[in-house]
Amino acid sequence: MASSGLAKRGNGYLGVTEPISWSGPTEFDITKTHELEKYLADAGLYESQEEAVSREEVLGRLDQIVKVWVKKVSRAKGFNEQFVLEANAKIFTFGSYRLGVHGPGADIDTLCVGPRHATREEDFFTELHNMLAEMPEVTELHPVPDAHVPVMKFKFNGVSIDLLYAKLSLWVIPEDLDISQDSILQNADEQTVRSLNGCRVTDQILRLVPNIQNFRTTLRCLRFWAKRRGVYSNVAGFLGGINWALLVARICQLYPKALPSMLVSRFFRVYTQWRWPNPVMLCDIEEGTLGLPVWDPRKNYKDRLHQMPIITPAYPCMNSSYNVSSSTLRVMTEEFQRGHEICEEMEANKADWNKLFAPYPFFEAYKHYLEIDITAANEDDLRKWKGWVESRLRTLTLKIERHTFGMLQCHPHPGDFSDKSRPFHCCYFMGLQRKQGVPVNEGEQFDIRVTVEEFKHSVGMYTLWKPGMEIQVSHIKRRNVPSFVFPGGTRPSRPLKAAGSEGHTISKTKSSSLVLAGKPSDTLSGSCDTHMADDSSTRKQLAAGTPVGDQVVQGSERCSPITMTSSSASSLCTKEAEGSAINLVGNANGILNVTVESRKRKHVEDTDSNSIDAQRLAAHSAKLPESVGMAGSGIIAAVGPGNCTASLCSKEAEALAIKKITSGSPTNLASLPEGLDELELFEPQGQDKDFDGVAGGCSVVSSAAKDAPMQVGKLHDSSKNEGIEELEPAELSAPTFGGPTASSSNTQRKPLIRLRLSSVVKAADKSG
Incomplete structure (x- = not known):
């Protein structure tokens, strides 16, 4: 089936709309592009010729291994020698390697395509795993069969490999197999469709850009920028490699003759003005003939909740950025604006590429942070525990957003840190701030204890938990951020400036408090009092490159942490499902339309x-x-x-x-409701009248409880691995596969937190 984007080539352009500009490069564009290419090369983003040859050798060796494997499997299943001789499997690549934008030491995303009689569980994750485990060239072998997209991770001669498996309905896999054809998906199971999607999308992107070389240079630049600015992480709720590739490809379609320097500038110019959740698309969405679900907010309730839809171009078309939350979207929007302003300065010769790629000073941007520490008994356990916790972290952001009605915003750091003085330790950080533009009231309090307990409970559902796997969540202030997170383990010195000199106010009478542990009255005051009025201005100054005046006091003083082991996780307070069906206006052929x-x-x-x-x-x-x-x-x-x-x-x-x-x-998607967590669904189970006591085995603290009833429901058992929430998803996979239909319930679920926000409580009462 030909892509509609490809079909439009006869009309002179690629994409769902005509280009914005057909203009070619100016002398300025040529000069700036040469500067950019040199900057990227000097930054070490290109691999050496020796490493390129090594990767090709590894891929060739891996292809030979799977061919031996499938013949071994065929013989073990009793097929005759002629069939065994013809049995075949094939390796495909996708992701950054296939796009040609990988750097030194990067992983290679690979897909093994096998015949119908070679099963995933028994043959791929058992037989092939055992073959690889016996090879001295293979190290750090780590199978993840229960992931949303099952994967086998390992290193082959030092080259990191992520290997997926797709079982086709064919008895024999031809060597010239074309997986871009939709017929390849016939009779395929869900895991196979998700696994194939990576290769199909990557190849389709390369077909839908007008100039592949300009696309690659621009994408390499934006990937580097995103990593430097801390917004490159699919698992943390930002964007991963495929998301950035789709965004850049769309800009290439809109400016088909532009060089990379202009494409970078237009990238920020366009996405600074983008009205999310209007989706970014490279081609029309095809319904297809196989009946597979595609992204369609008219039909799929969960599709209406996506904050930043970036739609994959291969059938079945899906939203590749379903992990994005309102908090991470806010962070990325601010970074787009910063990039746009710097590009404007560059056009006026008032800035250079160094300013654009300046690292984001995460630990100076906020006054308050959540620190999530994890430990394990040994290195192997820590690697497994770390992978699981990372896949759950974005749900903590979503829960905090939902339980505070968006009043408390989170900024997760995409990386992890390790205290070398502690064995088998790893920690993550989230910046916290009040929502901008909301007045700060006297004694305002955020109580997110139940929220944190929910998060720990979901982490505690890890089916491979072992003794020693522990997690601890603490609230810390900026001055108490541990030194090991800074380069060289040394906290940078910051000059003392007069309060308010940088444009943000410091108030002692009006304060917001954050409760993480202790009794309901135990707000984090005194040594850990929480004031969130000036974080937004602080972040804006840092985004603009302006130093922030705030004296740093050395110390390790922290608030009481919340510690748990998976074996002692308490039962969760259950919740009522929220949301009602919302209708979108659309025609039979498209998601949205507009009259002339x-x-x-x-x-x-x-x-x-x-x-x-x-x-x-x-x-x-x-x-x-x-x-x-x-x-x-x-x-x-x-x-x-x-x-x-x-x-x-x-x-x-x-x-x-x-x-x-x-x-x-x-009739765009901006009018749709926000706040419903697309990752977890709750079943209505009636009401509990004892709102100040225990519901579902968990203490419920709510300032609105006395005035309005709280809906209490039953949480789905996470151990059943339903949906995408249970294990780390691949960037190219769908959030659900044939997911639930829209809920008809109109009941609003009450917050399981302490809030002294009169306006929010009143709104909650009205909605209840």
Whole structure:
């Protein structure tokens, strides 16, 4: 089945809309691109020729191993020698290696495609695993068969390999197998479809960009930038490799003749203005003929809850960024804005690439942090425990958002740290701040004890738990951040400046408190009092590169931690499912549509009638057909081929075109509700009248409990591995596969936290 994006090649462009600009590079673009390429090379982002050859040898050796493996499996299952001779398996690559943007030491994402008689559980994770375990070249072999996308991780001659398995319905795998054909998915199980999706999406991206070399340089640049700014991590709720690839590919479609320096600038310009949750798409969504679920917020309730949809271009089209939360979206939006401002400065020769790639000072950006420490009995246990906890961390962000009605925002650090003085130890950090623009009231308090207990309970569901696997959660202030998180283990010195000199206020009378442990009255005051009024301004200063004046006091003073072992995890308070079905307006062929009348009205609002460029754009719009299908993207093409020539593509016209593309239609997804955790579903189980006591084996603390009843339900058993929440998902997999339909319940679930936020409590009472 041909992609609709590919079909449009005959119309002169790729993608769901026409390009914003067909302009070629200027002398400035050429110069800046050479500077960028040199910067990336100097930063060590390109592997050596020797390493490239080594990777090719490893892949060739791995392909030979799976061919031997499938013949061995065929013989063991009683097939005749002729069949054994013809039996075959094949290795494909995907991800950064297939895209050509991998760096030195990067993992190689690989897929083993096998015949129908070679099973995943018995043959791949047992027989092939045993073969690899016996090879001296293979080290750190770690199978994860229960993951959403089952994977076998190992190193082969020092090269890191992530190996997936896809069992096709074919008896014999041909050597020239083309997995881009939709027929390859016929009769495939869910794990196979998810595993194949990686290769299919990667290959489709390369087909849908107008210039692969410019795409690769731009993507390499943006990946490096995202890692430096701390927003590269799918598991932490930011974006992973495939997400950044799709975002960059869309910019390449919108500026098909631009060089990488201009593509980087336009990347920030476009996504700074993007109206999320309008989705980013490289081609139309195809329903397909196999009946597999695709991303469609009209039909799938959970699709309406996605904060930052970035849709994969291969059937079945899915949202690759379902991990993004409102907190991580906020962080990325601020970083897009910072990148845009620096690119503007670069065009005025007031900044260089060094400023764009400056590392984000995470431990100076906030006054308050959550520290999550994990320990294990040995190195092997720690590696397994760490992988499990990492896959759960983003649920802590979602729970805090939900339980505080978005008033307490989280910024998870995408990396982990280790205290070398403690054996088999690892820790993670989350920055905390109040939601911006909300007044701070006297004695305001966030009680997230139950939230943390829920998180620990979900972590405690680890089926491979062993003695020694422990987790501890603590609230710490900026001055008490441990020294081992800083380069060289030395805390950087910061100058003392007058309070308020950098534009943020410091208040002693109005404070917000955060409760993590102790009795309900034990707010973190005194040595651990929590004031969250100035974190937003602090973060903005750091994002802009401005130093923040706040004296750092050395010390290790902390608040009482919350410690648990998996074996002693308490039962969870259960919750009522929330949400009601929300209807979207759409036509039969696309997710959203907009009539030409609404488009003309938008032109009237956004266009200066005195502008020659604007008049030309308006004239172009008048020639459009009566209805403009949006192909599921919520996007309007403002300019078309030949209409954005050198004479027309002024900055004003380009700005108008970007606004049209990023704003979407009046029926976009922005009106959908926020806050429902797409990772966990709860079953309604009635009400508990004893709101100040124990419900479901867990103490419920709520300032709203006396005024309104609290819905109590039963939490799904996480050990059943339902949905994506149980184990770390692959970036290319779907959040659900044939997931539940929209809930018809209109009941709002009450927060299981202590909140002294009068406005929030009143809102909760009204919704209850």
